[in-house]
Amino acid sequence: MITTKDISFKARDLNDIELQGRLFFPENFDESQKHPAIVVNHPTTSDFNQTSGRIYATKLAKQGWLAIAYDSPYQGRSAGEPHNSEIPYARTIGVMAAIDYLDTLPYVDSDRIGAMGICGGGGFTLNAAKFDKRIKAVAGVCPADVGTIYRETFGQNDKTLIENLEDMAKQRTAEAQGAEVKYIPALPASQEARKEAGINDIDIEQAIDYYLTPRGHDDYAPNRYVYSVIPMMLNFDPLSLADKLATQPLEIIVGGVPGAFGSYRFGYQYYDAAATNDKELVVLPGVSHYDLYDQPEPTDKAVAKLNDFFGKRL
Incomplete structure (x- = not known):
């Protein structure tokens, strides 16, 4: 039987703000020995009580791994204001802070x-992983290029994108002058609201079913994010310099059913771009993005691949 331990640690590149997390220990863990470890990073607008901790860190521990899941800066139980900000730099620093710990x-x-x-x-x-070479092997499960997703959401064309950036700039000015922080929903509030908005994409439909129902809902992951920090997301590009810096062994696992969150296409794009020759792209037929969050058969297949991948390289 696995055991867990709640922890806290500092993100020293973010003025030592405190992050909350959990260690997942395999059965009969021997603290007198040195062990490999795996950092597990949660999705956007999420926390470690959801898929990263509940599914992946737990299942990896059952496979014999020491795993750490945590709430990213500005999210979940971790510190950082305005809370529920999705900031690429901070999210990247969160990975490095977990390794520091x-x-x-x-x-x-x-x-x-x-x-x-x-x-x-x-x-x-x-x-x-492109610039923190303490990461000896790296994997993405339905990994998403959120920069592209946000640009497609807020910029159906260049004119619209600039107009939205100008509005976000005005909001940031207002907040600097004392206005309340503006939050916007990450998802439509219900399936009915989704249909009324004319959204029929499978990823949006299943995201609502995951995040806004007892299936995956957690109080520390409210359905909202800070409007004025979205420009940082719009400028984010995880593919940048991957052809030069993505040198570690790489495993990418995606579902074969494409949707709005782009993990299917991004999986191929990152696989093709990565500098390493030690890489694998696994496509699970008939599996959607959110099937890889918590559905038993797809997540078991993903964890089996992760176990094999990390086992050979760590």
């Missing part, structure tokens, strides 16, 4: 640390 543990082998992420957390983790 692992480096302090006497039972972790600092030369055998891997990292993985789900959805947007996958994109941020792949981004971190």
Whole structure:
């Protein structure tokens, strides 16, 4: 039976704001020995009580791995204001801060640390691995390029994108002058609202079913994010310099059913761009993006691939 331990640690590149997380120990863990460890990064607007901790860190621990899942800066139980901000730099720093913490543990082998992420957390983790070479092997499960997703959402054309950026700039000015922080919903509030908005994409439909129902809902992951920080997302590109810097062994696992969150296409794009020759792209036929969040058969297949991948490289 696995055991867990709630932890906190500092993100020293973000003025030492405190992050909350959880260690997942395999059965009969021996603290007198050095062990490899895997960092598990949650999706956007999420927390570690959802898929990263509940599914992936738990299942990896059952496979014998020491895993760490945590709430990213500005999200979940972790510190950072305005809360529920989705900031690429901070999300990337979160991965590095988790490794900093692992480096302090006497039972972790600092030369055998891997990292993985789900959805947007996958994109941020792949981004971190480009320049943090403490990550010896990296994986993405339905990894998403949230920069492209946000640009497509807020900029159906260049004119619209600039208009939205100008409005976000005005909101940031207002907040600097004392206005309340503006939040916008990450998803339509219900399936009925989705239909009324004319949205028929499978990823949006299943996201609502995951995040806004007991299936995946968590109070620390409200359906909202800060409007004035969206420009940082619009400028984010995890593919940048991947052809030069993405040198670690790479595993990408996606579902074969494409949708709005783009993990199917991004998986191919990042696989093609990555500099490493030690890489694999696994496509699970008939599996959707959100099937890889919590559905037993797809997640078991994903974890089996992760176990094999990390096992051979850590």
